[in-house]
Amino acid sequence: MPKRRSSSVRGRRDPSLARRLLLLQALVVVVVVLTSAAVAWIDARQAVREQAEARATAVVEALRASPLVLDAVQGPDPTAVLQPYVERVRAGAGVAFITVLAPDRTRYTHPDPTQIGRPFLGTVAPALAGRTFTETYTGTLGPSVRATGPVVGPGGDVVALVSAGITVDRIGSDLARALPGVVGTALAALAVGAAGSWALSRRLRRQTHDLSAREIGRVLEYHEAVLHAVREGLLLVDGERRVQLANDEARRLLALDDDPTGRRVEDLGLPAELTELLLGQAPAVDEVHVTGTRVLVVNQAATRPGGQRAGTVVTLRDHTDLQALTGELDSVRAFAESLRAQAHEAANRLHTTVSLVELGRTGEAVEFATAQLESAQRLTDRVVAAVEEPVLAALLLGKAAAAHERGVQLEIDPVTAVGTTGLPAGDLVTVLGNLVDNGVDAALAGDPPREVHVAVWTEGDRLEIRVEDTGPGIPEEHLAHVFERGWTTKESSAAPAGLGRGLGLALVAQTVRRLGGTLTARPGAGALFEVSLPLRTPAELAR
Incomplete structure (x- = not known):
């Protein structure tokens, strides 16, 4: 019978690279x-x-x-x-x-x-x-x-x-008398060379973790495979604020055309807030940053090879689609909340009507019920008749009910008339929903009457959106920073900046840029935001 190889032979590994060297x-x-x-x-x-x-x-x-x-x-x-x-x-x-x-x-x-x-x-x-x-x-x-x-x-x-x-x-x-000198010099050189080789080998063994050349090659192959396959952006920034590594996803998320390795962070053309974070190298956990076309969740931690800080590792996750879904979910939640509020009001009205009937005041009960039904139905009919986009119609009805509960009157301008836009529903929810929410919050901070006026209409090949509130407005000196991430007029600090405080208008600006539109704001008392978006033709939708 053939002899079996021992486990020590089967498990023998190649000599390490340091030993070979x-x-x-x-x-x-x-x-x-x-x-x-x-x-x-x-x-x-x-x-x-x-x-x-x-x-x-x-x-x-x-x-x-x-x-x-x-x-x-x-x-x-x-x-x-x-x-x-x-x-x-x-x-x-x-x-x-x-x-x-x-x-x-x-x-x-x-x-x-x-x-x-x-x-x-x-x-x-x-x-x-x-x-x-x-x-x-x-x-x-x-x-x-x-x-x-x-x-x-x-x-x-x-x-x-x-x-x-x-x-x-x-x-x-x-x-022969000269021989000891030659031999002594040779032995001294041999000793110095051996000591230097040993010291270099020890350092190399420590840096390569005593891996063999084959193992180092395999680790490098796995490293490259992971960097190119992972669906999360990865940046390595050294202590001098230079990019040492950027995988494919990071280059895509940051819209970098070429390999940024070796370039300084401030030369990448990133938004000011994100650049400041990378330059500061402070720890960050799930911070939301808005770039030209994306919403990114950024995490940053120090790298400590050998126990010494040598830079930071930065991970980037694309939050854009999730943000759009969140906007749609908010729209559905607002619509459901409006239905709950309307059901609550309908119950009150029904109790009032029943009580009037029980008191024998039938005529007044009929008059009250008819008036309340016409008032509730008037807004619904106007919105449904003017807005063919079901998501926009649901959003406006939901925001109107939510604003009413908060003591703000949401007025739909008579010029509102929207057919099929061809624009992504999530983007429309992001733009209009954030503008309305911002207007309601601003109106609550102002004096009565607290109102928000909304107008949405198509003009030629563009969709026009106008949202105006009766709040304190935007100071002239703050106008340049209105659409930056983190800017807000809210005094509450319940929502930290890293979790989205001051993010709404930044998302609006990003979405408008991505859709090729324009966004303007009016300073002074009573803020006015105007958005103009190009409509998409059936041919563009088919692509």
Whole structure:
């Protein structure tokens, strides 16, 4: 039967990237150090050889220029005069041999007296030509680095030759004395390189969490897949307020045409409130921000790699569709509330009518019931007849009932007449509903009579909306900030800014821009808001 692999073998993981780099760096350091040591050894050997050649040449030059040597080689017994003199020079100069010889190679001197009178072994032709030269030659003392030069007589003729040399063995011993320095330097370089590699590997292991190259690649692939697939915008902003990462959804939600990586936050062209939040890097939880075309829920938290703050991570969620649905839900809720209020009023009226009948005042009961029915039906008939958009009709009826309960009279202008607009119902609810709510709140802050006047009509290829209230109005100095997120005239702080306080008019402005319309406000007492939206043709609706 085949042997089963143990669990330790099956679970064996690849070496970490830090470990692999450590081994690679150690190998590189060893190769570099060994190569450097070899080069240093070659340089040292060359230097020792050149030093030996220089010493031998200096000895030869000194002897060939000596009058004693010239007189001795021309005398009757050169060996008797030169042998003791040359041996003293040899001992003092530290060379292996000094040989004075005749032009026919006959030795006058030699460290080994038995070699005197015998032929000199080596090259002499350059010296006979009058030139001092060096060579490596194997003579009676073995291989040596030697210099040979001529002794020139008064007539210019070469009367003798002088040769001095250092054996290769002695050169080797000189070189051996330089070896500890070369080896010590190599070991020191190896130790420094190993320590540096270990420190770098430790730092890399900490930063890569001791993952292997394959694991790092897999993590990067998953990272990229998540960034591109997640349906939530993600921004990473460093401590210098530069964007370090922005996924596809963030670029879409913020309407960024190109990759913002490396750009400063203030250069992205974002709304002032959102830019201020990103620059401040303060923690934020579910803050609502309005951009040119979207409503975003923003969360911001500090990033703390290694326990140190290094910037912020920002998440963005698209709240636009939810805001539209919320507006529609508010419209339905308002309509239901108006039905509840009307049912309550109908019950009161019915009780009153029944009581009049029980009192025997039948005529007055009929008159009261008829008057109340006509008053309630008049508004409904007017709205239903003038407004073909069911959502707009329900919104106006609901807002009228809600305003009546709060003590505000909602007047529908007689010019109101709306057919099919082709505009999204949610957008219409957002625009008209927020303007009416804002007008009711403003009217409650003013003096009686508290009224809101609404007019909605089509003119040519545009839908016109006008909402006017009897409230205190908008100060001239605040007109430029009316449609900014967070601006409000309400004194109540029950709704924090992050949860939508001062958001209604900002949503109106955003929706109007997205639909290609215009929005204006009149300063002074009694605020007036006018909206003009382009209608959509059947061809545009079919697209």
